[in-house]
Amino acid sequence: MRTLAARLTTYYCRRNPVRNSQPRNFSTYNGRDELSLEQDAERKIGWLLKLIFAGTATCIAYNIMPYMGDNLLQQSVSLLTVKDPLFKRMGASRLAQFAIDDERRMKIVEMGGAQELVNMLVDAKDDRTRKEALKALSALSPSGAHQLKVGEC
Known part of the structure; x- marks a missing residue:
């Protein structure tokens, strides 16, 4: 059977097949x-x-921030009345940035x-809170010209 298949193959396929030649591309x-x-x-x-997106977010933030100002000031002042010195420092830092x-x-x-800051200065137990x-x-x-620089103290 194998011999018959081999004879038929050689009979029908007398030419050698083309072996993986490069395709001819005539276009660029x-x-x-x-x-x-x-x-x-x-x-x-x-x-x-x-x-x-960044421009839109900047424009929206620029227009919304003035409405948040009074509320943030009130929250910062109320942070000065809390017992935790970390929150007091955060409130004082915010007020310094708003002023x-x-x-x-x-x-x-x-x-x-201002009164809460003076009370905080008097009642503070650590130097970092007093400094803030x-x-x-x-x-x-x-x-503005004669402001005290705390780092020079």
Whole structure:
């Protein structure tokens, strides 16, 4: 049976088959070039979408933050009345950051922040809490040119 199959194969297949020759491409199309172009376009569109998102988030935050100001000031002043020195330091640090102009300084004083900072300075048991209270009081002082720098004490 094998001999018959071998004879038939040689009878019907007299020519040698073509062995894995390179295909002839007469066009300049290359799949890798198209893939790299697509990846480049996706990367640029991704950056564009990220920039649009960051710009939108910045715009929204810029418009919402003024409405949160009074509430954050009140929370910062109320942090000064807590017994934990860490929360007191956090409240004093916030007040020092908020006191950037005369209007906000007056608002902090009207809410009782200056008196609470003085009480915190008197009642504090560690130096870090006293130092943070002193920084906040220095930021609340009306004279910007003669502010006391706490690091020099």
